[in-house]
Amino acid sequence: MSDVGSINERYETGEGVGDASVGDFWALLKPRVMSLVIFTALVGLVLAPGNLHPVLAVTALMCIAIGAGASGALNMWYDADIDAMMSRTAKRPVPAGRVTPGEALGFGLVLSVGSVLILGLFVDWLAASLLAFTIFFYAVVYTMWLKRSTPQNIVIGGAAGALPPVIAWAAVTGRVDLAPLSLFLLIFLWTPPHFWALAVLKTRDYARAGVPMLPVVAGERSTRWQILIYSALLVPAGVLPAVCGIAGVPYVIVSLVLGLAFVWFAVAIVRAVDQPALAKACGRLFGYSILYLFAMFAMLLVERAAGVSPLPAMIGG
Template sequence: MAVIEHHEAANGTGEVYLSEAGARDFFALLKPRVMSLVVFTAFAGLVVAPGTINPAIGLIAILCIAVGAGASGALNMWYDADIDAIMSRTARRPVPAGRIQPREALAFGLTLSAFSVVILGLAVNWVSAALLAFTIFFYAVVYTIWLKRSTPQNIVIGGAAGAFPPMIGWACVTGGVSIESVVLFLITFLWTPPHFWALALFKMRDYEAVGVPMLPNVSGEATTKVQILVYAVLTAIIAVVPTFLGFASTGYGVIAAVLGAGFVWYAVGVFRMPDGDRAMVPAKKLFAFSIVYLFAIFSALMLDHLVASFGWVA
C-alpha cells in the first residue's frame, strides 16, 4: 500500500510525494531469512533449557526475540544503504532501491528495538531482555557501524551477535546464563566464519567494490580457505560437547559427529579449491550445507531433549 508523505522543500514550500513503501518493504527490512535462523536457534535454547516455561510466555519470548532480530536488520540496512546500493546481492533492498527512506528505516529499527526489549523484560525476565538489548547493540553498532568496514575479522567478532539467541532463549527459562548456554553460543559463534567466508569467496568482487575488508579481499583466498577449515573443525568439535557435559545423549553426539564430519568435508573441498577459481562451486556448496548443518544440529538437540523428557532414553 502506498503512503503519501509531506516534506518541506528547500524553498520552504510544502512538497508532497507518493512513497512506494509497502508492508512487504518493511518486512524486508527485518531480514526475514536471517531472522528465521535467529528465531530457530533461540527456540532451541528455550526448549533444551532445564525447567519449564508457560507456553504463552514462551511464545511472547520468541516473538520478542524475532522482533529484536528484525530491528537489528532494519538498523543494519539503514546504515549500510550506501554500500548495499552497489553490491549486486543487496541492491534491491528497500532502502537502496528508494522504496523506504533511511530515516524511516532508522525510526522503524529503533522503535522495534525498544518495544522488543521492554516487552521481553516485563513479560519474561530482565536477564533475557538485557541479553537481547546487548545483542541488538552489538549487531547494529559494534558490527555494522564499527567492525564491518574496519577489519577483516568483522565476521569473527561480529558473529557474536548471531550467536546470542540460543543463550537468550535459555535465559528466558532459567533466568540466567550457564556453561551449557555458553556452549550453545559457541556452536553458532564458531560456525559463523566458515559460513560467511564461503559467501565472501564467491562475492569477493562485490565486497571489493564497496571497500568492505572481508578476509578474502584483504588476506587472499589461500588464507581464507585455511581459516574456513580451522573454524569448521572447531565447530564440529564444540557441537559434540553437549554430550560430554551431560545435557545431550550419546545419540545426539553421534548425529553431531556425523554432521560435523560433513561440515569439515565441505570445508576441505574449499581448501582444495584452486585460487582464482571463478566458478567457486565448493564455496557455494559449503555455504549451502552450512545452513543445513546449523538447523540440523539444533533440531537434533531439541529432539534429543524431547525424547529424554518422555523417558525414552535413560
C-alpha cells in the same frame, strides 16, 4: 544509484518516495536470518530447566525474533551506501529507494525498544538485557564499526547472532549457564566459514564497496585456510552440548558425522585448483552450512521430544 548521496537525492526530489509496501518493511527485518534466530532460540527455550507458561514462552520467542529484526533494519539503514554498490544487496528496500533511511531508522528503533521492554516487563529482565546488548552489538559494534574497519568483522560480530539460545535460556531460568554457552559457541564458530564461503564468491562486490572482508584484505588463499580451521573447530564444539548435559548419544553421533562432513566440504575449498572449482566448492559449503546448523539444533529437539536422556554433565552440571 551508486552511493548514499544519490539515495538521499532521490528522497529530496520525491522520486520513488511513498512506494514502500508491507513487504518492504518485512524485508528490513531480514526474515531468513530471523527464522534462524527463532529456531535456535526455541531450542534454548525447550532445553532450559524449569517451566515457563506457554504464553510467556511465545512472548519471549516473539521478542527475540523482533529484536533480531530490529537489528536487521538498523543494519540496512546504516549500510544503505555500501548495499547500493553490491549486486547481492542493491535491491534491498533502502538502497532501492522504496524505504527512506529515516523510515528504516525509526522502524528499527521502535522495534528495538519495544521488544526489550516487553521481554523485560513480562518475562525476565536478564533476558531483556541480553537482547538489548545483542541489538546494540549488531547495530553499533558490528555494523557501524567492525564491518568497515577489520577483516575479523564477521568473527567478532558473529557473537550477536549466537546469543538467541542464551537469551531464551535466561528467559526460562533467569540466569546464564555453561549449557546455553555451548550452543552460543557452536553458532559463533559456525558463522565465519558460513559467511566467508559467500564472501569468496562476492569478493569483487565487497572490494568495490570498500568493505574489508577477509578475501579482500588477506586474499583468497588465506581465506580458504581460515575456512578450514574454523570448520575443524566445529567438530569438538559440536559435542560440547553433550558434555554440558543437554544432549545424548544420538546427538553426539550426528554431530560428529555432520562436523566431519563440514570439514570435508572445507577441504574441497582448500584443494580447488581454479576459480570455477573454487566457486563450486564455496557454494556447496555455504549451502551445507545452513543444513548443518539446522540439523544440529533439530537433533537437540528430536532427542528431547523422544525422551532421550542427556549424558551426565561433565562441566557446568
